[in-house]
Amino acid sequence: MRAFVGALILSLCAWHTHHRAEDWRSDEALWSAARRTAPALARPAFNLGVALVKEARWEDATIQFLAAIQLYAAPSAWFDMQRHAGQGLALVDTLGSPVCDRPEVSPWCVWR
């Protein structure tokens, strides 16, 4: 009986580890998984936006950067989310589509 329980536990572990390891294949997979688990956190949204910029998915990146700005509750001494996400939006505007003209995006675009 104990052997059966042990084998069951190990099988469950292997199965879940296999699926969790797939989340670590890429930045997009990793931060998408983090967004699903903690949808109210700003950092996964910001990092997902960065990952999407690297893949030239400008519209999706814009959505994530705006989400990061809206989710970030208080300014931090060591990471200014509004500034960093705003720079991300400016980058999307420069490299991809001109998103900073949009009324919902323009207040946040931060240029160097």
Place this chain on the structure above:
Amino acid sequence: MVCLAMTVLAYASSLSGTHVYEDDVWPTWHGWRGALAQAVRWPGRLLPPLTMDLTTAVAGPGSTPARIVNLGWHLLNGLLVGLLAWPLLSATGAVFAMALFWLHPLQTETVAYVASRPELIAATCLLLALLAVQRGWIGVAWVCAVATLLAKELTITAVLLVPLFAWWTGQRWSCVAITAWAASLVMLAIGGLLALHQRGLDGPLYGLPSIRYTAGQLAALGRLVLLWPEALVHPQALTIDHDWRWITRPVLGPVLALWVWALLAAHRHHWPWWGFAVAWTLVALSLRLVLPIPDGLHEHHLYTASIIWSLASGAYLFQKASA
């Protein structure tokens, strides 16, 4: 062999992945020359860049060779866990502990994330220290425990974990050994404080230690500890970023009380496996619980603690109530 194959298969899908998050930063760890130069000023993290450089020299750049090395290192650590468990548990229990350490989904962040290489190397040093102390080689154990500094600074708690393990497994050291070990602890503590002062203890990255900060960290640690059983039925709870916003002032008092109660209960029951696991976890993460580091607590920080969790799980499933 079956468990080893299962572990390789479980991680196979991640081996061909790209660099993620801080992996893009860590592989440029200045190569071996930079690592040696850094080690003169600050001994922490000498070994990880050396291993990264060696991997690149042998297998070329890219994330796949680094991930394969991470997996291999994790398999090595699992073998060492099995060796450690062999005298403490039944044969089946030791094999189960080893396999659980290999396969538990909580380990994924440490294994699949190249930037967690310091945790892997530190665990190897700690396991070698525990194996040495199990055989009564206290000097060798000390060298291995201090060697964790070369992997990751905060894993120097190994010098506390080794005597804890020795005490719990019923070893009795001579006065000379105890005095020498205690003296080395004092010297390491002084060195650590000087290094922290040099880096600006009251600078922008560090605040002063406080009970409130420690209580908050204990709350986070408690949540992460619960992931050990929870991940078996709710693996979606595993994430690189946990939501800690529930840790507010009203929670801190009960959290502190819960941890104190756990320690007192463990003492009252003469430190069974679960009690030892509680003490081990607190000591392993003691520096992170006390020093106000903005990094926060993540799943890969539990890699060292999971050594004893695996052993305890093997002990309870295959019935060995105490060492």
